[in-house]
Amino acid sequence: MKTAVTVLQEMMIKMNKVPEYECIAQAGPQHQAMFEYRCKANGVTVTAIARSKKEAKQEAARIMLLQLDKCGLPVPPPFCHGGAPSQTLGPSTSTSSDQASSIGPLSSRSYVALLNELCEEYHLPAVEYELTADTGPPHARHFTISARMGMYERHATSTTKKAARQLAAEQLYTYLKGNLSRVTKDFVEDDALVRAHEKAMDRYVEAREDLAWRPNLGQKIADYHLGLLTHIDSEKHARALEALEACRELEAERALAAVVGALGLSVECYELGGDRGPLSVLCLTPTAPAVTLAARDPSTAAATALRYLRRSLAADPEPPL
Known part of the structure; x- marks a missing residue:
């Protein structure tokens, strides 16, 4: 099976064009670095984040193929939306890796934090996250995370556990906000994110207090x-x-x-x-x-x-x- 990069390259060559790739960001410590790649082709620009440059490039190419398929270009399977089932809002839904990729990179809004603030403010049960699947070769892992609150559960798959957790939290948060809109209409997302940030900073300050007692490796x-x-x-x-x-x-x-x-x-x-x-x-x-x-x-x-x-x-x- 051809990779997404190969398929996109062949498609663009037939159109006398060449896709452009660029590594635009690197974040996190060296042993857990995350890379963000940007892909430009046929006037469309997409980005993708993964744990290695190679994986991020492949993910960007796959998202680009999905976008080109939406534009009506003949994209071969499995990099097209043809025959993909639509998502429903029942007590339990699932997002495949292709569907998660089509969403594009996660927004800067933390849906895990928003969901926690929503549950805390309206006295809902705490959300439980669980890793339900870990598939793929070492260089292209796919993780499936479930977010469960009471009888409601959402699943999401992505190339990192953090991204899958955010996608699952986003699905569950969107469902709750939509179905509890009458009682949550006064819930302000920006204020909730500020509260979550303040709590995170408090935990960070508490953790920093122990840094003064870390071993001095240069001490005799x-x-x-x-x-x-x-x-x-x-x-x-x-x-x-x-x-x-x-x-x-x-x-x-x-x-x-x-x-x-x-x-x-x-x-x-x-x-x-x-x-x-x-x-x-x-x-x-x-x-x-x-x-x-x-x-x-x-x-x-x-x-x-x-x-x-x-x-x-x-x-x-x-x-x-």
Whole structure:
């Protein structure tokens, strides 16, 4: 079977024309990059997004063939709409890969976010997404995602899970908006997207708080005991030193809780069993390098952690024992 690029090339040559391809965008990290290709032919311009340049080019050619078929040009199967069943709005519908491709690239509007906001505002059940199919060779995968809310379910297929999820969410959102228009007429999509963006930014800020404690790959092992000093600011440093002085008379566990709180950390305790009796393990989180201490009982482990903190936070820390 000929590829979409080959079929389009042969069609254009018969018309004394040549299709033009151009990679116009690349997004995402290197190991999950997404490429967007633009194709121009016979006065029509389409774009497609995929996980590789080759796949994006093939997808753009396939969308172009579908568009040329709409214009009345003789496009050979299976790159034409002939005999394709029309989509119906029942409790469960499905979108084939060709139908999903004919929609073109996804709009900048996140239908997953819109659907979540719609369900939250009108107290509808949460939407459940599920990967129902994964087909095709490694260089041309096709994923089918189902979006289910109560008895209503929509399926969509695309070359990436994210795109399929958005297509399924778009179908379900469009159906709900159309059939619940009487009660959702005051639902403003732009406001809903702003709310979704604000929630996403809040989660992003919370996630960024842990970045300060990511491991320093350039740190020498001999300097591991200085890890706290390289990850906390001067204000936390000063508060921790004050807490150490104020809690000298307190029991080890209470004093440790006060100092760790001043540093913005938390304490995790574990009890491990063994042939020689239980062992108390104490972890300070998040830290980089990880700070884990052990002793025969929680009180001794807390005292050991306090000694470590005193030496680490000292202006001129002593070398570790």
